[in-house]
Amino acid sequence: MEFKPPISDRATDELIRIANFPDKWNPLAVEQAKKELLIRNVPVNYVNNKGAVLNRYDKKKKVIAAKRRAKEAFEWHDFIFDFHHVLLEMLCDWDMKKDGYITKHRQRKYTLTIISILILIVYISSNFIK
Known part of the structure; x- marks a missing residue:
């Protein structure tokens, strides 16, 4: 199977990303990326180390998103210009706190x-x- 752009033309960092996160990529692409890394003489420990760095980055990204969700709030103009949406969200979305929307949950309660x-x-x- 041929990918666009071809696996052999991709940057080493991208190949490392493909090799370390096989659940996000086509299995054939993962296999070709690993073969290409061997051809480029990229050591296995370098690939794993890079994967760990990418994993930390993904975790940090999730933490930042969770903090942003926790601070997200209804604004006063939402009640005026988008009242139907706010009302439906307040009456129907009972999992706000569980989903991480702490401020919205508190506003709904009050x-x-x-x-x-x-x-x-x-x-x-x-x-x-x-």
């Missing part, structure tokens, strides 16, 4: 509490008016 109190006040006041 918003739903305030709305419940307002509904209760309106209900009680309507009973006193009668």
